[in-house]
Amino acid sequence: MSADLTTTLVVNGRTVTRTAGAHLSLLRWLRDVADVLDPKYACGEGVCGACAVLVDGEPVSSCIVLAAQVDGARVTTAAGLTGPGGELSPLQRAFHEHHAAQCGFCTPGMLICATAMLADGMTRTRDEIRHELHGNLCRCTGYQQVVDAIEAAQGAAQGAAQGAAQGIPP
């Protein structure tokens, strides 16, 4: 089962066309074929959230989606939240300021799911933030600083998050 399939995705605003194995997951397509390395492979079964990306604005676990299934879609990874000149989104800046990453492996997925969470512009309590982030596991810093960062960024992140959720680079 190695026959190849041509798939085109708009990754972080850039149109990428690649021919690769027809059964590749979106995560493998991004990392191994398109050289987009910020979504991480960890559990491989849709539990940990390290591979989360936005597909047409919705967070999905890219390890359990076929690249072919989302042919033509707009895909936003954590790197796509950064502006064209390298400026951080308000959420990324808040993660930096609150030291919300230690090893950093869960961070791309955290940023993606938090971006989707904040896209509606609502202000959430810490408990609500924790609840909505339950699909993202961190095994080193703990979640305190992540929640601190998201709490600080909500409101400030609103505009940029909405743009990103629509696949528009901020």
Add this chain to the structure above:
Amino acid sequence: MLQGSARPLEYLVPADVAEAAAMKAAGALVLAGGTDVYPTHVGRPIARPIVDIAGLDALKGIEVTHDGYRLGALARWSEVAAANLAPRFDALRAAAREVGAIQVQNAGTIGGNLCTASPAADGVPNLLTLDASVELTSPSSRRVLPLEGFLTGYRSTALGDDELLTAVLIPRGGDDARATFLKLGLRRYLVISVVMVSAVIDFDERGRVREARVAVGACSPVAQRLRALEADLRGKPADSLEEVVAPAHLAELTPIDDVRATADYRRRAAATLVGRALAACGRDR
């Protein structure tokens, strides 16, 4: 949406349900949301063609029909959770918010949950208490089976080789019934259920049970309705339902010892959760 020019046999995109069913009959693996397909192939290739049914519009959407509700097999958990449904669907909607995480709820489908037929499938007890049926479609025929008849055992269903599950059908009536779903896991989130309970209780004007439907999941190869309990609940006042539950009502459950809990613990937890679910429905009336 699909625009690749190469279309190898390993990845099949059917034009309609009949073609998809024919591809499945020829040996292809059906892929909808993918949330069960990939986890069962970690570290090994999918060694047969995939038929991707996610683009079939006929399998999408949640709609009210003359006979009741029709949930397309491709209805995703996030759609079920957000759908504007009657109170009797509250337990199903609660379960929709407990299936994996948001990323999984955005991909996983109600049809996939039923076809995988895990004993711990969160959708199943809640669809049993809604008296759900499933619509099965082959290239040449269509049939409707009660969900209880569709689920035949541990990860086993009555789905024919040339059939697709195309919709979940919920009959009309009792929309104002109270519904509760309780799930016990080893942590709050991202867990496979140790025990789960769904209760849908229709009360009359005097606050007595007109009809009760109660199901327990993860305590037998297939989630089960507790029909003896349902019969004993009939006519009981809303504030006394928890007291009706007796050990004999759970005698048909066959829980197992596994890494998550012992059979004895499961049986006791099931009794406790059934009582709590009934009490919650009574309070909510």
